[in-house]
Amino acid sequence: MTTLAAVDPLALDRQVCFALAVTNRAVLAVYRPLLEPMGLTHPQYLVMLALWGNSPMSVKQIGAALQLDSPTLSPLLKRLEAAGLLTRTRAEGDERTLLVSLTDAGSELRNEALAIPGAVMDKLGVEMDEIVELHSVLTRINTAAQTAGAI
Numbered sequence: 434m435t436t437l438a439a440v441d442p443l444a445l446d447r448q449v450c451f452a453l454a455v456t457n458r459a460v461l462a463v464y465r466p467l468l469e470p471m472g473l474t475h476p477q478y479l480v481m482l483a484l485w486g487n488s489p490m491s492v493k494q495i496g497a498a499l500q501l502d503s504p505t506l507s508p509l510l511k512r513l514e515a516a517g518l519l520t521r522t523r524a525e526g527d528e529r530t531l532l533v534s535l536t537d538a539g540s541e542l543r544n545e546a547l548a549i550p551g552a553v554m555d556k557l558g559v560e561m562d563e564i565v566e567l568h569s570v571l572t573r574i575n576t577a578a579q580t581a582g583a584i
Contacts, residue, residue: 468549471546477513480495482546489533492510518539519533520536
């Protein structure tokens with residue numbers, strides 16, 4: 434029987450950060466061919482998910498929802514606007530606020546995206562209850578990391 438003292442605390446395969454990093458890359462590789470016909474990258478898909486749930490949103494609201502800073506988010510929004518999926522306009526009464534709204538094409542793309550979650554679960558061979566549990570654990574870890582000052 435292996436004791437805790439006999440386990441190398443720096444073994445690569447025992448690191449949570451490594452498991453998260455390689456799993457992130459692998460799961461995003463599953464999304465890539467599903468999103469490609471829609472003309473979206475995974476980060477763009479996340480922006481669209483935020484907007485499909487609540488359009489219009491300010492750039493600041495999208496950044497908060499996706500936990501992205503403005504220098505990362507702005508190019509995503511510009512590319513989505515160039516693709517005709519959203520518009521960016523200054524808010525009436527506060528020109529500092531940039532509002533992001535879906536275009537008709539952006540709203541219609543949601544219908545195509547409805548197939549994505551199920552297709553990902555099929556490709557990963559996981560059930561809904563496993564996804565729900567994983568989401569719960571990852572959300573708790575993310576919250577703890579934010580509390581610890583990670584973001």
